[in-house]
Amino acid sequence: MNIIAFLKKSRPRFDLLVTLFGVVIVFFLSQRYDCLEAMVHFTRQHENWELDEIIPVIMFLALAFSMYSVRRWLETVRAKKVADELNVSLKASLAEVKVLKEILPICANCKKIRDDQGYWQQVESYISKHTDTSFSHGICPDCMKTLYPEYYMPQETIA
Template sequence: MLRKTYIRWLIIVLLGILIFLISKHFDLLENLIAFSHRHEDWELDELLILSLYLSITLLFVNLIQIKELRKNLRDKNTLIREINHRVKNHFTSMESFIYLQSEELKDIKCKQALIETSSRIGTIRSVYDKLSHRESDDNTKISLREYLEDLSNGLVKIFPSESKMQLETDYDDGDIEHSQATSLGIIFNEIFTNSLKYGTRNGYLKIKASAKISHKTCIVTIEDNGEGFKEDFNSTQHTGLGLTIIQAVIDQLKGTISFENKEGAHTSFSFPLT
């Protein structure tokens, strides 16, 4: 790398000497010095040589600056990817420890609570996993489709259903800021998990999940074929942990959410993209 730098500067110096000799032949430097003391018209060939000299000099200076900026940018992106990779590994360790602890428990409710906690950590870990493998120079965004596909498939493995199951997904292939992706994943995790746990009817579980980006707004819908929400269900008065998390994160996103009964539970939420 050092040798290449020396070679670049040597080329610039040689070109500078060449232009100097040409300009010397036309008395260009003398005219340039004299120009500050007297106002006389230059010949066209003298102006052309001066323009050429300045243009080439500025061109090479700019090329060197661009080269250095690109190198610094690559170093920065490499560092950011490494940081994201390490954060992902920390979350993976936490997720694994909690899951292993749940395997030691015999109390079903306690075991289920730890598994759900592990899945919540997994939604955050997945964001950093995507960021650490991002190939482009933009280290702040991830693919919406890839992220939600990983989440939905991962949740199906964590909460396997004993019933026959059908999963239909339709996610747009746009990009989303990692901070919003984390919030989206937390909400998605709570709603999707609820469908996995309570969406079965007559031994059959069907879940449809979609995410669309339209007019700088992300719209996510999750529905199942279960019994749906209770008639007296009120999301604003419900005190369960899952719904409390959903409402808090929706407020953070400045979004809206609706819960309906159609052929089962139908939940849709939207938020503006940054």
């Protein structure tokens, strides 16, 4: 595997390599041009500008940005963990949902459904077999009036 493919797999590896490369360049430039000595000399010449206070400020900023980066990284890790847990939960929920996506031949008279093998089944047994649905039976007001007229009471009188 070549180095480019290796670095493309992981953004942190690439960032680390760029940072290391930058550190090496800054080191050699500082060594070649004596940057710190030049800065010390310049700040002594211009003491009234208070330039020497920039060094502690830069050190503080480096520390603050490091802390900021670590906190953002931890937030990202937590958010990824929550997203992964939610994804697992959604996959489990999706697995529980079964949808009938077909045209079902149904008898116009008795309402039985013909299955793939050509057998006729009650609607309840067919749906229970192909989904996680269970049924409880009741009687609608129209059927109650037809089948049991002596027990039928219109809806208005029930309440």
